[in-house]
Amino acid sequence: xxKEILTTQDLHLYYGDKEALKGINLNFDAKGITxxxxxxxxxxxxxxxxxxxxxDLIPNVTITGxxxxxxxxxxxxxxxxxxxxxEIGMVFQQPNPFPFSIYDNVIYGLRIAGEKDKEKLDxxxxxxxxxxxxxxxxxxxxxxxxxxxxxxxxxxxxxxxVLAVSPEIILLDEPTSALDPVSSSQIExxxxxxxxxxxxxxxxxxxxxxxxxxxxxxxxxxxxLVEVDxxxxxxxxxxxxxxxxxISGRFG
Amino acid sequence: MxxxxxxxxxxxxxxxxxxxxxxLILLALLGYILVSGLPQLSWHFLTAPAKAFLxxxxxxxxxxxxxxxxxxxxxxxxxxxxxAAIYLYEYxxxxxxTTTIRTAIExxxxxxxxxxxxxxxxxxxxxxxxxxxxxxxxxxxxxxxxPLLTRSIEDSLRTIDTTQRExxxxxxxxxxxxxxxxxxPAAVPSILTGVILSAGRVFGEAAALxxxxxxxxxxxxxxxWNPFNISSPLNPMRPAETLxxxxxxxxxEGIMPDAKAISxxxxxxxxxxxxxxxxxxxxxxxxxxxxxxxx
Ligand SMILES: Nc1ncnc2c1ncn2[C@@H]1O[C@H](COP(=O)(O)OP(=O)(O)O)[C@@H](O)[C@H]1O
Ligand SMILES: [Mg+2]
Numbered sequence: 291x292x293k294e295i296l297t298t299q300d301l302h303l304y305y306g307d308k309e310a311l312k313g314i315n316l317n318f319d320a321k322g323i324t325x326x327x328x329x330x331x332x333x334x335x336x337x338x339x340x341x342x343x344x345x346d347l348i349p350n351v352t353i354t355g356x357x358x359x360x361x362x363x364x365x366x367x368x369x370x371x372x373x374x375x376x377e378i379g380m381v382f383q384q385p386n387p388f389p390f391s392i393y394d395n396v397i398y399g400l401r402i403a404g405e406k407d408k409e410k411l412d413x414x415x416x417x418x419x420x421x422x423x424x425x426x427x428x429x430x431x432x433x434x435x436x437x438x439x440x441x442x443x444x445x446x447x448x449x450x451x452v453l454a455v456s457p458e459i460i461l462l463d464e465p466t467s468a469l470d471p472v473s474s475s476q477i478e479x480x481x482x483x484x485x486x487x488x489x490x491x492x493x494x495x496x497x498x499x500x501x502x503x504x505x506x507x508x509x510x511x512x513x514x515l516v517e518v519d520x521x522x523x524x525x526x527x528x529x530x531x532x533x534x535x536x537i538s539g540r541f542g
Numbered sequence: 543m544x545x546x547x548x549x550x551x552x553x554x555x556x557x558x559x560x561x562x563x564x565x566l567i568l569l570a571l572l573g574y575i576l577v578s579g580l581p582q583l584s585w586h587f588l589t590a591p592a593k594a595f596l597x598x599x600x601x602x603x604x605x606x607x608x609x610x611x612x613x614x615x616x617x618x619x620x621x622x623x624x625x626a627a628i629y630l631y632e633y634x635x636x637x638x639x640t641t642t643i644r645t646a647i648e649x650x651x652x653x654x655x656x657x658x659x660x661x662x663x664x665x666x667x668x669x670x671x672x673x674x675x676x677x678x679x680x681x682x683x684x685x686x687x688x689p690l691l692t693r694s695i696e697d698s699l700r701t702i703d704t705t706q707r708e709x710x711x712x713x714x715x716x717x718x719x720x721x722x723x724x725x726x727p728a729a730v731p732s733i734l735t736g737v738i739l740s741a742g743r744v745f746g747e748a749a750a751l752x753x754x755x756x757x758x759x760x761x762x763x764x765x766x767w768n769p770f771n772i773s774s775p776l777n778p779m780r781p782a783e784t785l786x787x788x789x790x791x792x793x794x795e796g797i798m799p800d801a802k803a804i805s806x807x808x809x810x811x812x813x814x815x816x817x818x819x820x821x822x823x824x825x826x827x828x829x830x831x832x833x834x835x836x837x
Contacts, residue, residue, distance in 0.1 A: 342712065344708065344711070344712065347707075347708070347711070349635065349636070372714050372715070372716050374714075375711060375712055375713065375714040376714030377714075379712060380708075382705060382708060382709070382712075384705055386703070386705035386708070388709065388728065389728050390727070398715075398724075399715065402723055451713065452712070452713065455713060
């Protein structure tokens with residue numbers, strides 16, 4: 291057995307007749323950060339959303355191929371999407387805190403799952419917010435609305451909210467593209483904090499970001515995976531011409 | 543040809559003029575009703591029972607009936623409308639079934655209330671033998687209210703961003719948990735506003751009630767709260783003329799000497815109640831939204 295936690299084999303995805311993913315083979319080892327890069331419209335978000343079955347929400351989507359999480363087929367008829375999404379959490383491009391207090395945002399998943407022990411909830415809130423590197427900024431107003439925070443703080447609270455349900459994998463879709471540079475670099479710090487304990491897969495449009503934080507980088511184009519390798523190889527010494535052109539800014 | 547700048551000025555001027563006219567008409571109407579009605583109001587007028595032939599009757603029973611009917615109608619229609627709206631907006635796929643349901647709601651909401659009243663008369667009063675009663679009236683009001691309320695709740699759900707739904711699902715909440723624990727709480731202020739506004743419409747409704755809740759208001763004994771006694775205010779099987787129906791009736795066949803004054807007074811009460819509903823809707827909606835979204 292390998293230590294691969296998530297495997298994708300010959301994954302095709304169609305929006306109606308349009309083929310958006312054309313046979314992706316990509317595996318992820320447990321822990322560490324993988325960045326997905328590529329020109330806009332190449333299928334990064336689409337691919338990411340197949341990994342926790344968020345594409346199920348879109349009508350007329352057809353998916354073929356296999357995705358296995360710890361050996362279990364995510365798309366098997368018996369697969370439980372609710373359970374899958376607890377283990378594979380997701381953070382979106384636009385920070386989307388619920389219109390409740392910071393505290394309630396973080397414990398929402400747990401509370402709905404039935405956790406009532408106040409001490410335990412308090413502990414989870416603190417731990418998650420610390421992991422998300424936002425604790426110091428919000429610890430004095432945990433019971434105020436999360437909507438009153440800045441965009442960058444909101445995004446980190448959203449990350450904490452995902453951490454609180456203790457997933458194994460965290461998917462992020464351009465988590466910093468709606469944020470200013472300072473907030474973006476705080477999110478990067480947050481992600482670097484997480485790489486030892488979680489398998490982080492993040493889409494980014496920002497190549498510098500990928501080179502700063504990612505252990506591994508995957509380059510997508512036109513619905514295909516062109517190349518995946520250690521980040522420094524992708525940036526310094528890519529195997530494919532297309533990758534080199536993209537990295538050096540010749541298109542995209 | 544005018545130049546674009548003049549054109550713009552003329553257009554804006556016209557729009558202001560039209561808007562001003564609408565406001566003016568509204569103010570004139572309100573002013574007339576309040577000026578002729580307010581002097582009639584007194585504690586006695588608001589609480590005393592009506593008199594058929596003599597001076598000095600009040601609208602106490604009618605006022606009570608209006609509220610009782612309103613509450614019953616809301617108790618029946620709100621859960622149904624909420625369920626329908628959640629189904630239509632959060633669950634239903636876009637296919638011919640939902641299109642049909644939506645069209646049906648559209649048509650129902652544009653039915654004249656007189657037609658709803660006649661249907662209520664034939665079905666609830668006659669066929670189901672409920673007679674002229676609060677219950678028949680409440681059912682008729684439900685038919686009148688349901689489509690409007692369903693649409694307004696659906697609109698409230700629509701104002702909640704998709705990213706909130708994705709956020710809930712991505713946390714491993716089920717579809718149902720996402721709807722009930724994330725979407726509904728976020729939509730509460732807007733739903734509440736819709737409910738109160740529709741309560742205003744229901745409160746002022748006459749045509750749907752004339753042949754269902756009836757046009758008589760038997761005296762009530764406000765010390766008797768056993769719903770099975772005929773003079774109990776809670777009895778749902780008694781006929782119950784409401785304020786709006788009362789106004790209609792006095793104006794068409796009122797023979798008491800002070801009919802004009804009573805009709806003016808009742809109109810003022812009705813208008814005030816509806817204004818109150820509207821302001822309450824705004825105030826509560828805003829406050830709740832603030833409570834939910836800020837410190
Ligand atoms: N819901 C959808 N319905 C139809 N086509 C879609 C949908 N979402 C994305 N696409 C198409 O699929 C392709 C990949 O999109 P996406 O995964 O969003 O790209 P990226 O995230 O790399 O910018 C694009 O051509 C896009 O237009
Ligand atoms: Mg994208």
